[in-house]
Amino acid sequence: MTLAERIRAHMPLRRWVLAGLGLGIIAYCVLALNWSWLQTPKYQGMIVQGVWNTIWILGVTMVLGFILAIPIGFVQAAGPWYLARPAQAFCTVIRGTPLLLQLWLLYYGLGSLFPLYPWIRESDLWPILRQAWPYAVLALTLSVAGYEGEVMRGAFKGVPQGQLEAARAFGMSRWGVFRRIWLPQAVARVLPTIGGETVLQMKSTPLVATITVIDIYAVASRVRQDTFIIYEPLLLLALVYLIIAGVIVALFAWFESRLPKRTA
Amino acid sequence: MADGSALSASLDLLAYSPPGWGANLLRGLGNTVLIALGAYGVGMFLGTLGAFGKLYGGPLTRDLLGLYTTLVRAIPELVLILILYFAVTDLVNQALLSMGYERIQISGVAAGIMVLGVVQGAYATEVLRGAIQSVPAGQIEAARAMGMSPLLVAWRITLPLMLPAAIPGMANLWMIVTKDTALLAVVGFNELVQESRQAAGTTKAFFTFFMAAGVLFLAMSLVSNQVFARIEAWASKGTKRGGI
Numbered sequence: 001m002t003l004a005e006r007i008r009a010h011m012p013l014r015r016w017v018l019a020g021l022g023l024g025i026i027a028y029c030v031l032a033l034n035w036s037w038l039q040t041p042k043y044q045g046m047i048v049q050g051v052w053n054t055i056w057i058l059g060v061t062m063v064l065g066f067i068l069a070i071p072i073g074f075v076q077a078a079g080p081w082y083l084a085r086p087a088q089a090f091c092t093v094i095r096g097t098p099l100l101l102q103l104w105l106l107y108y109g110l111g112s113l114f115p116l117y118p119w120i121r122e123s124d125l126w127p128i129l130r131q132a133w134p135y136a137v138l139a140l141t142l143s144v145a146g147y148e149g150e151v152m153r154g155a156f157k158g159v160p161q162g163q164l165e166a167a168r169a170f171g172m173s174r175w176g177v178f179r180r181i182w183l184p185q186a187v188a189r190v191l192p193t194i195g196g197e198t199v200l201q202m203k204s205t206p207l208v209a210t211i212t213v214i215d216i217y218a219v220a221s222r223v224r225q226d227t228f229i230i231y232e233p234l235l236l237l238a239l240v241y242l243i244i245a246g247v248i249v250a251l252f253a254w255f256e257s258r259l260p261k262r263t264a
Numbered sequence: 265m266a267d268g269s270a271l272s273a274s275l276d277l278l279a280y281s282p283p284g285w286g287a288n289l290l291r292g293l294g295n296t297v298l299i300a301l302g303a304y305g306v307g308m309f310l311g312t313l314g315a316f317g318k319l320y321g322g323p324l325t326r327d328l329l330g331l332y333t334t335l336v337r338a339i340p341e342l343v344l345i346l347i348l349y350f351a352v353t354d355l356v357n358q359a360l361l362s363m364g365y366e367r368i369q370i371s372g373v374a375a376g377i378m379v380l381g382v383v384q385g386a387y388a389t390e391v392l393r394g395a396i397q398s399v400p401a402g403q404i405e406a407a408r409a410m411g412m413s414p415l416l417v418a419w420r421i422t423l424p425l426m427l428p429a430a431i432p433g434m435a436n437l438w439m440i441v442t443k444d445t446a447l448l449a450v451v452g453f454n455e456l457v458q459e460s461r462q463a464a465g466t467t468k469a470f471f472t473f474f475m476a477a478g479v480l481f482l483a484m485s486l487v488s489n490q491v492f493a494r495i496e497a498w499a500s501k502g503t504k505r506g507g508i
Contacts, residue, residue, distance in 0.1 A: 014324050018331075095439070096485035097478045098446035101457050105474040112470050203340040210450060217342065234347050238339050245338035 033232050037223055050219035051240060054205050057215065058244075061137055062198055065144020070183070072145055073152025087149065094146025100207050102143065107135040107211040136208035144201060151193065155186035191259070195252030199245050216240055274472040277463075285463040285473065292459030293480050299376045299455060300442045306381025307437065311388020316418065318393050329389065336386035342447050348379045349451060372453040376445070384441055391433035395426040428500035435492035439485055456480060 011019075037043050072090065075083035094102070114120045114129055128134055159182055167177040206217035220233035278286050314333070317325045336344065352375070357367045399422055407421045449458035460477035464470045 012323070015327065018324075018327060093478070093482065097481040098443040098457060100446040100449065101460075101474055101478055101481065104457075104461065105471070105478065108464065108470040109474055112468065199338065203338075206340045206342045207450075217340070230350055231347075234343060234350070237343050238347065241339050241343065242335070 029235060033235075034229055035232060037227050037229065037232070038236075043219075043223055046214070046219045046222065047216065047236075050214055050216035053213065054202075054215040054217075054240075055244070057133075057136060057140065057208060057213070058198070058202050058205055061140035061144055062201055064137075064141045065201075066148055066194075068141065068145035069148035069152050072149030073154075073186075074156055074178075076149070076153040077156035091146050091150045091153075094143055095150065099139065099143050099204055100210065103136065103139040103207055103211060106139050107132065110135065132208075132212045136211060136213045140201070140204065140208070143204065144197075148190075148197065151190050151197075152186060155189040156182065158189055159185045188259075192256060195249055195256075198248050198252070202241065202244055202248065274469065277467055277469050277472055278476055285459075285467070288459045288463055289456065289473070289476060289480065292454060292456035292477075293484075295373065295453075296442065296445045296455040297484070299373060299380065299445050299448065300438070302373075302377035303380035303384055303445075304438055304441050306377060307384025307388045307441065308434070310381065310385025311392050314385060314389030315392035315396055318389060319396055320414075333386040333389050336383055341380075341383055341444055342450060344383060345379045345447055345451060348382065349375050352378065372448070372451075376448045376453055376455075380441060380444055380448075383444070384437060387437055387440070388434070391437060392426070392430055395430035395433065396422060398429040399425045428496070431492065431496045431499055435488070435496075438488055438492070442481070442484055442488070 072087045075087045076091075079087070120126060120129070163181055163185065164177055167181040172180065205215060209215055209218035209221065212218075217237060220237040223233040224230060276284060278284055278289070314329050318329050321329070353370050356370060360366065360368060403421055403425060404417060407417045412420065445455050446457040448455050449461065452458065456477050460473040464473040467473070
């Protein structure tokens with residue numbers, strides 16, 4: 001297929017009209033709305049910092065949460081009851097209550113409890129515990145662990161028994177079976193869903209602004225309070241999140257295209 | 265800290281009548297359930313339209329619906345709530361002013377239901393679309409061959425047959441909408457989380473009230489699970505389980 005044919009197949013007339021309309025709306029937004037605050041160096045710096053905070057919080061909590069989710073899922077799929085039950089209860093509680101509530105419980109609850117103990121205040125960790133971001137990272141990590149723990153439980157259960165028996169028959173140790181057969185096959189099963197889960201997690205990150213972490217959402221709120229401009233910061237916010245979501249989807253699509261596919 | 269007196273002090277704080285805050289929490293729970301039910305209804309309605317539109321609509325309808333579901337699923341609910349809340353209030357007021365009426369204040373409940381409903385609609389569109397596709401094509405063809413109109417086919421054949429496939433996804437959406445009501449706390453609406461924050465802020469008993477709100481949410485989700493299990497059993501009456 002030539003390029004022109006490909007373009008024609010993807011872009012029939014109605015899509016050109018839609019795209020034109022979209023460009024018109026964007027042009028109107030750029031020209032008619034008030035974007036003067038974007039030229040202030042103070043806000044430019046805050047926006048960059050805010051986007052960076054959103055991204056690192058997203059990355060760190062996804063990785064940590066997923067690492068936690070592996071044992072949580074595994075003990076539910078194959079562990080003894082005294083490990084499986086608490087893990088199951090953890091997933092139920094995390095999935096059954098709003099993330100905002102968990103975040104506030106950790107931040108305000110723990111935050112009001114810690115200062116009561118002198119040894120915590122005197123410890124080297126105190127300067128960190130006084131800030132907001134550890135609570136944000138903890139709450140978002142636990143949230144990923146809860147949701148993904150449930151997903152990993154299904155993935156571990158879904159690995160065919162024959163695979164594990166074959167590995168045992170080869171003389172692998174129990175740990176060897178887990179590391180070389182069980183875990184890789186379970187992870188391969190959930191990989192296609194992780195891109196979507198990451199987008200969902202990205203959509204949860206603005207909640208950290210409610211506990212004074214300065215992510216991009218907090219920056220936009222700050223601009224709105226300072227300048228009394230209502231829509232423009234919100235539109236910028238929507239655009240930033242759209243771009244991040246697009247990048248996540250593209251990254252995972254690229255990553256998945258590089259994985260070997262089973263052909264039989 | 266965690267001795268008997270602390271426990272009884274917590275229970276006093278949760279008592280139904282003042283100085284306890286139990287009544288406030290229950291009022292918040294009522295608002296949460298109200299908004300969740302309303303938004304779920306709006307979402308199901310939009311989702312049904314969206315799913316049929318995506319599957320059977322013209323190319324333009326499909327493109328527009330694709331835009332709707334993509335945008336809603338990529339932008340955080342919190343941002344959508346703010347944008348839709350301000351934009352809709354503005355539009356309604358401008359329409360009213362141009363017709364010579366006074367400005368009105370849109371109630372928090374109505375705005376919450378509308379906004380969360382639009383968000384739910386996008387997810388429901390995808391859930392219902394998948395469920396409709398699970399209906400064997402032969403059933404629909406047979407109904408058409410019997411001379412049923414498209415609406416009658418949808419009502420008699422497609423909707424009942426897609427129910428068993430749709431219910432797990434719809435149950436999931438209900439869980440999501442009950443938890444998403446918490447986001448309205450950020451815009452100051454008095455649902456359960458906001459009520460518990462006010463109580464906690466006044467009394468400084470953060471653990472007590474956030475835990476209490478968490479227990480109420482958990483109870484809600486456990487009860488909903490039971491209800492949906494019943495509904496699923498009812499909807500999949502007559503379907504074969506296991507085997508081919």
